[in-house]
Amino acid sequence: MKKDSKIYIAGHRGMVGSAITRELEKQGYTNFVFREFNELDLTNQQAVADFFATEKPDYVVLAAAKVGGIVANNTYRAQFIYENLMIQNNIIHQSYINGVKKLLFLGSSCIYPKMAPQPMAEDSLLTGDLEYTNEPYAIAKIAGIKMCESYNLQYGTNFISVMPTNLYGPNDNYDLEKSHVLPALIRKMHLGKCLMNNDWDALRSDLNKLPIEGINGEASEQEILEKLTKYGIHKKSSVSGLQSPVSVTLWGTGSPYREFLYVEDLAEACVYCLQNVDFKQLATSNQQPATNIKNTHINIGTGVDLTIKDLAEKVKHIVNFTGDLIWDDTKPDGTPRKLMNVSKINELGWKEKVNLHEGIERVYRNYSNK
Secondary structure, eight states, rough: OOOOOOOOEEETSSSHHHHHHHHHTTTTTEEEEOOTTTTTOTTOOOHHHHHHHHHOOOOOEOOOOOOHHHHHHHHHHHHHHHHHHHHHHHHHHHHHHHTEEEEEEEOOOGSSOTOOOSOOOGGGSSSSOOOGGGHHHHHHHHHHHOOOOOOHHHOOOEEEEEEEEEEEEETOOOTTTTOHEEEHHHHHHHHHHHTTTTTTTHHHHHHHSHHHHHHHTTTTTHHHHHHHHHTTEEEEOOOEEEOOEEEEEEESSSSOOOEEEEHHHHHHHHHHHHHOOOOOHHHHHHTGGGOOOOOEEESSSOOOOHHHHHHHHHHHHHHHHEEEEEEEETTTOOOOEEOOOOHHHHHHTTOOOOOOHHHHHHHHHHHHOO
């Protein structure tokens, strides 16, 4: 990659796309092409074709996707499979048509079977049933991997697929209906701390920046408390004039294990792959017959996990929330464990730098300052 190569980053406003953009800028790359959603609908085949024909990018980072946590994945199943398939199909195909030198496709660890051997290696793909709640999203991402792989094999393209573990960091989504587990924990406990401290100014400020189902900081205390209660942030009635105790209810038992990667580490890994990794290298390293090349995608993670319960306690400590955590075991846990085997990316020369405690501290400092 040359410093003035034209790079199109699809999804540049999202957590992953913005982190990759920052990393590329930090390394001296200067020639970017961006489009906002209202400027280019990536699910529109003709619009994407026209864009590529006009811009002719040298490199493409496909970080645009419809994403969400367990609730959103299970609620908007049709949207998750349709929109992600359309985005991928349009961008990958037009990258081939327009001679893109290299494309980097961002997938997800949910592509692996629910009961995959731990840690999950790349060759676990398509060896068992997927977790039901995120099956449509996972199938879309698997299709993206296979599309990149198939275009490489048939057309000689250089399309690389990377599968990050659970991500967190700047520009994360803190919408309580659609967020992933870590930002949801941070926001719930931050709001719980505001209630514990009876700090309505901070609570209203938070809601003004990100309303919950239309409820912002201008709403009455009763309206705000009712909405917080819906999302498991409870303030009990006052007792003898003392400050009311607060509890935060979390889904499931807290027993599943999850791995987390700071998004700026992911961005560094992605740029490393753009600069140093080619499909031919990945196909050869699998040591498979030329007629059976598969599983050339790359896991990106830390190789270290912890239970959701331990994660919640870690967030509670960092946020300084002193209320109670209540686990609702009538709600689903999701996949029991999702630990990545990261030996391939480590052997290719990359390893993460930011540990989980430091990363959460950075994230909460950024969140609370905003």
